[in-house]
Amino acid sequence: MRARAPSLGSVALWALVGTILAVLVLPTLIVVPMSLTGDQYLGFPPRSWSLKWYTAYFSDAEWIRATLFSLEIAALTTVVATILGTCAALAIVRGDVKGLGWINAFTLAPMIVPHIVVAVAMYLTFARLGLTGTVLGFVIAHTILALPYVVLTVSATLYRLDPALEMAALNLGASRLQAFFQVTLPLSLPGIATAAAFAFIISLDEAVVSFFLSGVHVKTLTRKLFEDIDYSLSPVIASASTLLVVVSIAVMAAIELARRSVKR
Amino acid sequence: MAELKGAGGAPVSIAAVEKRFGSVAALQGVSLDAGAGEFLSLLGPSGSGKTTLLMMIAGFEIPDRGTIAIGGRDVTELPANQRNVGMVFQRYALFPHMTVAENIGFPLRMRGLARSEMSSRVEDALKLVRLDGYGTRLPSQLSGGQQQRVALARAVVFRPPVLLMDEPLAALDKKLRQAMQLEVRHLQRELGLTVLYVTHDQEEALTMSDRIAVLNDGRIEQIGRPEELYEMPASAFVADFIGETNFLSGDVVGLDARECRVLLDGDGLVTGRVAADGLAAGTGARLAVRPDRVRLGNAEGIEGTIAERIYSGAMLMLAVRIGETTTIMARGPSNGPDADRSVGDRVRVSWKPEDARVYPAAAER
Amino acid sequence: MTRWRQVRGGRWSPLAAMLLLSPMALLLIAGFFYPLVNLLGRSLWTPEFSLVHYERLLGEPLYLLILMRTLWIAGVVSVFTLLLGYPVALVMARLGGWKAALVAACVLVPLWTSALVRSYAWVVLLQRNGIVNDTLRGLGLTEQPLRLIHTEGALLVAMTHVLLPFMVLPIYSVLRAISTDLPRAAANLGAGTWSIFRHVTLPLSLPGVFAGTLMVFILSLGFYITPALVGGPRTLMIATLIGQQMTELLNWSFASAIAAALLAVTLLLVAAFRRVLRIDQMAGHAG
Numbered sequence: 040m041r042a043r044a045p046s047l048g049s050v051a052l053w054a055l056v057g058t059i060l061a062v063l064v065l066p067t068l069i070v071v072p073m074s075l076t077g078d079q080y081l082g083f084p085p086r087s088w089s090l091k092w093y094t095a096y097f098s099d100a101e102w103i104r105a106t107l108f109s110l111e112i113a114a115l116t117t118v119v120a121t122i123l124g125t126c127a128a129l130a131i132v133r134g135d136v137k138g139l140g141w142i143n144a145f146t147l148a149p150m151i152v153p154h155i156v157v158a159v160a161m162y163l164t165f166a167r168l169g170l171t172g173t174v175l176g177f178v179i180a181h182t183i184l185a186l187p188y189v190v191l192t193v194s195a196t197l198y199r200l201d202p203a204l205e206m207a208a209l210n211l212g213a214s215r216l217q218a219f220f221q222v223t224l225p226l227s228l229p230g231i232a233t234a235a236a237f238a239f240i241i242s243l244d245e246a247v248v249s250f251f252l253s254g255v256h257v258k259t260l261t262r263k264l265f266e267d268i269d270y271s272l273s274p275v276i277a278s279a280s281t282l283l284v285v286v287s288i289a290v291m292a293a294i295e296l297a298r299r300s301v302k303r
Numbered sequence: 304m305a306e307l308k309g310a311g312g313a314p315v316s317i318a319a320v321e322k323r324f325g326s327v328a329a330l331q332g333v334s335l336d337a338g339a340g341e342f343l344s345l346l347g348p349s350g351s352g353k354t355t356l357l358m359m360i361a362g363f364e365i366p367d368r369g370t371i372a373i374g375g376r377d378v379t380e381l382p383a384n385q386r387n388v389g390m391v392f393q394r395y396a397l398f399p400h401m402t403v404a405e406n407i408g409f410p411l412r413m414r415g416l417a418r419s420e421m422s423s424r425v426e427d428a429l430k431l432v433r434l435d436g437y438g439t440r441l442p443s444q445l446s447g448g449q450q451q452r453v454a455l456a457r458a459v460v461f462r463p464p465v466l467l468m469d470e471p472l473a474a475l476d477k478k479l480r481q482a483m484q485l486e487v488r489h490l491q492r493e494l495g496l497t498v499l500y501v502t503h504d505q506e507e508a509l510t511m512s513d514r515i516a517v518l519n520d521g522r523i524e525q526i527g528r529p530e531e532l533y534e535m536p537a538s539a540f541v542a543d544f545i546g547e548t549n550f551l552s553g554d555v556v557g558l559d560a561r562e563c564r565v566l567l568d569g570d571g572l573v574t575g576r577v578a579a580d581g582l583a584a585g586t587g588a589r590l591a592v593r594p595d596r597v598r599l600g601n602a603e604g605i606e607g608t609i610a611e612r613i614y615s616g617a618m619l620m621l622a623v624r625i626g627e628t629t630t631i632m633a634r635g636p637s638n639g640p641d642a643d644r645s646v647g648d649r650v651r652v653s654w655k656p657e658d659a660r661v662y663p664a665a666a667e668r
Numbered sequence: 669m670t671r672w673r674q675v676r677g678g679r680w681s682p683l684a685a686m687l688l689l690s691p692m693a694l695l696l697i698a699g700f701f702y703p704l705v706n707l708l709g710r711s712l713w714t715p716e717f718s719l720v721h722y723e724r725l726l727g728e729p730l731y732l733l734i735l736m737r738t739l740w741i742a743g744v745v746s747v748f749t750l751l752l753g754y755p756v757a758l759v760m761a762r763l764g765g766w767k768a769a770l771v772a773a774c775v776l777v778p779l780w781t782s783a784l785v786r787s788y789a790w791v792v793l794l795q796r797n798g799i800v801n802d803t804l805r806g807l808g809l810t811e812q813p814l815r816l817i818h819t820e821g822a823l824l825v826a827m828t829h830v831l832l833p834f835m836v837l838p839i840y841s842v843l844r845a846i847s848t849d850l851p852r853a854a855a856n857l858g859a860g861t862w863s864i865f866r867h868v869t870l871p872l873s874l875p876g877v878f879a880g881t882l883m884v885f886i887l888s889l890g891f892y893i894t895p896a897l898v899g900g901p902r903t904l905m906i907a908t909l910i911g912q913q914m915t916e917l918l919n920w921s922f923a924s925a926i927a928a929a930l931l932a933v934t935l936l937l938v939a940a941f942r943r944v945l946r947i948d949q950m951a952g953h954a955g
């Protein structure tokens with residue numbers, strides 16, 4: 040068999056797509072080399088290399104406080120959104136409910152409304168209740184933003200699960216809760232874990248609502264980044280960004296790999 | 304093995320059950336009694352309401368009207384997990400994350416049995432379905448037939464008095480299906496269970512059942528022993544659904560208490576037993592006669608031409624063309640008296656009046 | 669034991685389902701829907717009912733200009749992402765094995781990284797002595813460093829970059845679902861590559877194109893981060909205008925009115941095109 044010579048058109052297409060992909064990825068990852076500069080000011084490519092901006096990041100109390108605060112919010116959001124979203128998905132997929140179309144629209148609404156609108160609306164209400172700049176306020180806000188993704192991910196898993204399995208458990212004498220904890224839950228765990236990862240990343244990366252809900256002293260990592268990008272071009276911002284990117288990509292890649300290995 | 308024998312079977316009694324799903328009337332006034340230890344099949348085409356009926360007995364649907372009793376106790380509204388009936392689902396519904404032994408032990412665990420008692424019962428159940436040694440495997444590591452047997456073991460290990468099966472063998476190939484039919488029947492006798500067995504395969508229903516209930520459009524057309532259904536189908540639907548049948552259309556020309564004479568559309572006068580109400584002189588009628596009861600000869604009966612000759616080993620099927628539109632199939636042993644007939648021969652077709660049954664034409668849907 | 673407590677077809681009873689839904693529902697009502705209603709109220713009652721803020725939004729040329737600019741930028745970004753995203757989706761759908769995984773990674777990695785960080789990258793790239801200016805000068809194309817950042821061009825480039833994955837994925841999933849037999853059958857009938865694309869692949873992929881375009885358009889309308897960082901005073905969009913009114917001018921009622929208008933436009937678009945959008949298929953694209 041003779042290999043067909045690739046046509047001019049397909050070579051051009053490949054070159055075009057290769058370029059687009061490069062332009063897509065490089066600005067995303069460019070913060071990594073930028074953060075490793077030994078220079079005093081941001082520039083690319085760096086003239087010398089060093090880890091000093093990571094040292095600067097880790098020894099700056101304000102950066103660390105913002106990072107820890109973001110991690111705390113993300114962790115709490117993950118727990119709350121995963122539990123509430125899983126319960127809701129269970130009701131939507133396995134419940135005897137009427138008006139599914141409305142329930143879905145209701146659930147997905149936070150995904151549709153522009154974040155700037157959510158941010159302003161939440162700020163106005165939360166400020167009056169003293170919830171701005173508090174852990175509770177942030178967890179409420181981020182849970183609401185993460186819920187649609189959790190519900191969608193978990194329901195997709197539940198829809199793939201044979202309903203006869205739960206019926207079999209009931210038929211064999213299990214209570215509703217036993218059937219859930221012994222059969223449904225273990226079988227939908229991969230989907231629930233994916234949903235939890237989404238919730239974590241959504242909270243960690245969220246910038247707009249966080250910008251408005253942050254106080255002068257209590258702020259998220261994204262708010263701190265936002266402020267500093269506007270005022271300075273210190274390479275320490277690149278270090279913080281790199282950490283944010285690495286955590287996001289690591290979590291999502293782990294989920295993607297786990298999902299592939301389950302699917303086989 | 305004795306360990307698995309519970310109290311034997313319990314009677315199941317379904318009285319005037321109705322169920323609608325929106326505009327669909329899935330069941331319309333179904334009454335049915337299965338005796339203790341009886342093997343009763345629910346036979347009917349797809350959509351006739353078989354699964355709905357089974358789901359109600361299992362407690363996954365509630366009838367709009369009517370009652371269901373198991374062992375004399377009204378269970379119409381009892382939750383599924385308190386009914387203590389075994390069930391084999393169509394695609395087995397084995398828990399994929401549990402081993403075979405854990406699957407079979409599940410109902411015992413839910414009933415809070417001691418560990419030692421549990422493992423000995425699971426062992427017995429595995430032996431019963433000839434899968435000893437397979438306890439540590441996962442369901443995905445078993446063949447279809449083996450998974451089926453695990454599902455069976457799981458459904459009987461907690462000694463339910465009633466076993467429900469919804470087309471349990473439909474996914475298996477023919478050989479395996481026949482072997483499993485024997486196995487299921489054997490198990491049922493061994494344990495003395497009452498079995499309600501859903502199938503759309505009339506052959507399977509005929510070979511396995513003590514009695515068969517034929518469902519059509521949410522109604523029971525007929526309940527009876529396999530021979531009764533085959534020999535005395537109560538409606539044209541049953542005659543058509545069970546076994547093979549020649550249907551001949553015509554008009555009633557003579558009628559008494561037992562017999563009915565029909566003038567066929569394509570000419571020819573034939574006689575059969577009155578099989579249903581609603582026949583009157585001058586009305587349309589359908590006469591049903593089994594191919595194996597049709598006799599070919601040269602002296603009596605209606606005249607026709609052999610149009611086709613179908614040889615299938617032990618049996619020989621001849622298609623006899625009568626007039627323009629009618630064909631009558633006749634079947635006999637391939638070494639029988641009709642073996643020499645060939646396509647194009649003129650023959651006369653007849654049958655004993657008691658072998659043919661006449662239904663009103665309106666019964667046709 | 670009443671009938672409504674029973675399970676139907678093995679489902680959770682209506683009561684149990686309500687109980688399962690209620691924590692989420694309560695949170696959404698209290699933390700999301702109530703604030704939105706409150707926002708609407710603030711834009712209309714000051715403290716008496718009046719449409720003054722809306723009149724101002726639609727009456728002053730400056731704000732009309734910002735509205736038009738927002739629509740224009742959203743439209744241009746949609747077209748750019750479509751032009752760039754379609755070939756990527758096409759190649760991605762044709763590939764298999766590690767090559768497909770590589771292309772998918774190139775699309776997903778930006779999706780999984782915060783838009784904030786990606787906008788920041790553009791701020792650095794486009795600054796006075798950033799890599800883009802350096803390159804332009806190195807090539808001898810310019811003498812002086814150009815003012816790139818805070819221009820409309822910079823904003824268009826950065827937003828196209830940030831939103832590109834939202835265009836690629838819907839088109840990809842539609843292209844992937846097109847049976848490979850169809851183009852093959854067309855080839856069998858003597859159609860050339862271009863003609864197959866023109867008459868078979870392209871028409872079949874239109875639902876994905878619509879979904880992606882609409883998605884990018886809607887996201888662009890309400891986009892805040894990139895315009896705030898890369899754009900400047902002369903590229904003010906609705907979202908940045910809202911931000912400005914909120915944080916700098918402290919004109920909360922007017923900000924509420926603009927936000928309510930943005931919300932109304934978004935909801936109208938979503939409601940009108942909800943069949944095309946297929947929002948429920950976005951779960952995998954979170955981030």
Ligand SMILES: Nc1ncnc2c1ncn2[C@@H]1O[C@H](COP(=O)(O)OP(=O)(O)O)[C@@H](O)[C@H]1O
Binds near residue numbers: 324325348351677
């Ligand atoms: N949960 C349900 N919702 C709506 N219609 C149903 C439901 N279950 C069954 N039906 C309808 O009821 C009728 C009987 O169904 P079923 O009992 O499954 O029949 P069979 O098992 O004999 O094929 C069918 O018309 C079917 O479409």
Ligand SMILES: [Mg+2]
Binds near residue numbers: 353354355
């Ligand atoms: Mg069925």
